Amino acid sequence: MEHQAIEDQLHGSSTWMKRFERYLPELVYGSIDGIVTTFAVVAGSAGAELSISVVLILGLANLIADGLSMSIGSYLSKKSEQDNYKKHLKIEAWEIENLPDAERKEIEDIFREKGFDGKELEMVVNRITSNKKVWLDTMMKDELGLTLESKSPFKAGLSTLVSFVIAGAIPLIVYILSYSGNTSLDPFILSSVVTALAFVLIGYIKTYVTQAGLIRSIAETLLLGAAAAAAAYFLGDYLRGIIT
Template sequence: MPDTSHSHPHGAHQEQHLRSSDFISDIVIGMSDGLTVPFALAAGLSGAVSSSTLIVTAGIAEIVAGAIAMGLGGYLAGRTEADHYESERRREVMEVETVPEREKEEVREVFADMGLSPTLQIAIADELAKDKTKWVDFMMKYELGLDEPDPNRATKSALTIGLAYVAGGLVPLAPYFLITIPHEALFYSCGLTLICLFVFGYFKSKVTGQPPLSGALKVMLIGALAAAAAFGVARLFG
């Protein structure tokens, strides 16, 4: 039996990195919309109604609907990624079986691009072709640039995005649970939400490699503009 002990740590590290990246991306997607959309809704209603109870009811309804919609979107995106990978893998398996020489040529082209000599290209392609599973794995990774997705990616994505949306959405609504006058609650909601948007934008920018301070200010400004627009429209038509 061949010794594969050296390949496991690298594979485990890569998979952990990919899953971590997906998890962070899902949190960013859910939290950014969760903080912004209910904030704009609550601000808009504050300019049109006189009861915080109505705003809380509408806000909770929006959070539930938004979390379900966002979670479903994440689930469908995850399923699409998995289905695409499986479809491409089936095609590669078929090509390895039916046109092996053409597939070997594609392997040689990959190593030619890496600067290996023609002799080494042929030797590696012939050796790789002895194990069709690894051959297909190689083609998926280096010809198509596709990594095998986590089989539970769709479900995890849906839950992460949905819960992040709920967590973000409860922030701007929190003052309305405690203060009965909408305009007064809006003042505290704005302060609390803008602080959270700034902190969220800061860490989001750090994770994505963007300038943290400018990224934080951009996220906070977008949330403030959305809330101001909603409040202004509600006051105009109210």
């Protein structure tokens, strides 16, 4: 138990995160993309002085379209990795079955480069080539540098979609309240404050993926979001001056 606790601390694991950490990268980066993309639309619309109804139309359309695009990309990426692994696995299995001497020589070369020689090298090679599964796994990892992508492509895509939509909806919540007449405050300013708080939370969660320092992770997330929003705002303001 003590050893496990030390490992969890070193790897940045926590009890509540363990349930989700396998798909945590998709959840974090889906959230970042979602909130940055949607807030950029909000900022650009504010710069162009568009009405609340237009902001909602653009924001919601962007939220669904980009969320689906991101999730499909995540799904296809994981699926392609698995298909590529299976393709090379079949090739290596055929070579071991039909060209065993050549494949054994490759095992020798691999472990000779790792520092094995003489009887020690011969023993290692004999041990590996005596078990075809171990032999095949060794060829895949050490010769081709491939490991099987164990994540479900569907779950990876779904995690990306859900996180993108939930986080991306945050900048729009204030505009929805303003449109329904539930707040009299400036929707862009209030949306900026709410979005900034969301960026802080996402930056905190991101530390479990990148293992970066907490302050650095939050600062990076805030600065990148602010830069994207500022660019969109001033572009919207510039275009409004040209078009109107």
